[in-house]
Amino acid sequence: MAIIETRKSSAGARFRAAVGGFLGGGVIGIALAGFVVGGILERPLVVAIGVGLFVLDVVVVSVAGRIHRARNPRGPALPALAVIESRRAIGGESANVPVEFVLTVAPDERAAYRVETSQDINLVDIPDYRPRGVIVVEYRRDEPWDVKILTSPPGEWARRAATESVDSAPESALVAGPKAEGAFCLLATAGLLLGAAAVVLFFRADLFEQDDRPSTVSSSSSTTTTDSHSSSSTTSTSTVTGTATSGSMLDNGEMRRAAGSLITGMHTGIASEFSIDEHVMAVRGIRGTPPQPGAVIDLNALPYERLPALVREAQTKLGISDPTSWRITFDPDAATGTLTIRVTVTDSAGKASLEADAQGKVTKRNPR
Incomplete structure (x- = not known):
C-alpha cells in the first residue's frame, strides 16, 4: 500500500x-x-x-x-543520495527527453522512501541514469515528493554517489504529493x-435581436473620400453603402428596424441615395459634412410607419390591375431641402406612381 x-x-x-x-x-x-x-x-x-x-x-x-x-x-532544498529503481522515457523530439523515474531517496536525517518523478534528460546523458545507479537529488523536508535530480552535483556529493550504495525502500514507502x-x-x-x-x-435582447427577424444587414466600408477647401476650413466627406434584406419590408415595423440596423452598421444616418422594395433596403450613406447639405436624406426622420400604406394605395388606386413589384425612392431637393417620397408600382403593362411629402402625405398621383 x-x-x-x-x-x-x-x-x-x-x-x-x-x-x-x-x-x-x-x-x-x-x-x-x-x-x-x-x-x-x-x-x-x-x-x-x-x-x-x-x-x-x-x-x-x-x-x-x-x-x-x-x-x-517552503523549506530549503536539501541534497541526498538516491537509487534509480526504474526509468521510462515518455517521448520528445528535442535533445532533452522527458523521463519518468521511480527513485529511492535516502536522506541523511530520515528514513529512505520511494518517489515517482519526471525530468527532462539530455538524450546523450540517458545511459548515465541506468536502473540501480546511485545519483544525487534535491528534496524538501516538508514536501518529500518534490524531488529534482542534480545533473551536476557538488564535488562532495558526486564523490559519495560514486562510492556509496543505497538500499531500495519498500514499495509501501512510496510518497506522493497532494492530489489535485x-x-x-x-x-x-x-x-x-x-x-x-x-x-x-x-x-440577450441586443445580442439576439437579429435572430428573431428574417432580415440580414451588410455594409461596405467607406468607398470614396472627397475634400472641399475654402479660405477658412477644410471638410472631408466619405460614403458608405449598405443593404438590408427581409422576407417582406411591408411587415409591421420591419422598415424602421431594417433602417436602424443600417444606421448602426454604417455609423451614419445621413444618406445621398435611399430605396426600398419588397425584399431589399439599399442606402448610400454619407459620413462627415455633405458637400450639398440640402441634397441629403435623414434616415432617422423618415415616416416608416406610413410607407406600407403608400405602397398599398399605389397598388390599388393607380390603375395597376396585377402589380408584380414596387419600389420606394427618396428624392431631396438640393435647393429647398424638400424631400419627395416616390412609390412606383409595376405590372406586365407598365408603371404608375404616386408622390408624398416628408410626413408621408400624398401630394401627387401619376396613374397609368
Missing part, C-alpha cells in the same frame, strides 16, 4: 478554497464575456469593465498567493460558465 503524504487541511480551509474557486471563476467568466459582448455590441464601457474585472482578478490572485507563500514558506482538487476545479469551471452566461443573458 502506498503511503501518501500531504499537508493537512481543515474542512473550513477546503470550503474557503472551493468558494474562492467558484467566485474567481465567476469573475473571470464575467470579465471574458463582458469583453466579447462589449466588442460585438460596440460598447466601450462594457469592454472596459470586462478588462478591469480581469485585471482585478489577476491582482487579487497574485496578492493572495504572495500572502499564502509568506505564511507558509477535482471539486475545486469543477466549481471554478462552473463559476466561469455561470458568470459568462449571466452577461450573455443580461445583453
Whole structure:
C-alpha cells in the first residue's frame, strides 16, 4: 500500500478554497464575456469593465498567493543520495527527453522512501541514469515528493554517489504529493460558465435581436473620400453603402428596424441615395459634412410607419390591375431641402406612381 503524504487541511480551509474557486471563476467568466459582448455590441464601457474585472482578478490572485507563500514558506532544498529503481522515457523530439523515474531517496536525517518523478534528460546523458545507479537529488523536508535530480552535483556529493550504495525502500514507502482538487476545479469551471452566461443573458435582447427577424444587414466600408477647401476650413466627406434584406419590408415595423440596423452598421444616418422594395433596403450613406447639405436624406426622420400604406394605395388606386413589384425612392431637393417620397408600382403593362411629402402625405398621383 502506498503511503501518501500531504499537508493537512481543515474542512473550513477546503470550503474557503472551493468558494474562492467558484467566485474567481465567476469573475473571470464575467470579465471574458463582458469583453466579447462589449466588442460585438460596440460598447466601450462594457469592454472596459470586462478588462478591469480581469485585471482585478489577476491582482487579487497574485496578492493572495504572495500572502499564502509568506505564511507558509517552503523549506530549503536539501541534497541526498538516491537509487534509480526504474526509468521510462515518455517521448520528445528535442535533445532533452522527458523521463519518468521511480527513485529511492535516502536522506541523511530520515528514513529512505520511494518517489515517482519526471525530468527532462539530455538524450546523450540517458545511459548515465541506468536502473540501480546511485545519483544525487534535491528534496524538501516538508514536501518529500518534490524531488529534482542534480545533473551536476557538488564535488562532495558526486564523490559519495560514486562510492556509496543505497538500499531500495519498500514499495509501501512510496510518497506522493497532494492530489489535485477535482471539486475545486469543477466549481471554478462552473463559476466561469455561470458568470459568462449571466452577461450573455443580461445583453440577450441586443445580442439576439437579429435572430428573431428574417432580415440580414451588410455594409461596405467607406468607398470614396472627397475634400472641399475654402479660405477658412477644410471638410472631408466619405460614403458608405449598405443593404438590408427581409422576407417582406411591408411587415409591421420591419422598415424602421431594417433602417436602424443600417444606421448602426454604417455609423451614419445621413444618406445621398435611399430605396426600398419588397425584399431589399439599399442606402448610400454619407459620413462627415455633405458637400450639398440640402441634397441629403435623414434616415432617422423618415415616416416608416406610413410607407406600407403608400405602397398599398399605389397598388390599388393607380390603375395597376396585377402589380408584380414596387419600389420606394427618396428624392431631396438640393435647393429647398424638400424631400419627395416616390412609390412606383409595376405590372406586365407598365408603371404608375404616386408622390408624398416628408410626413408621408400624398401630394401627387401619376396613374397609368
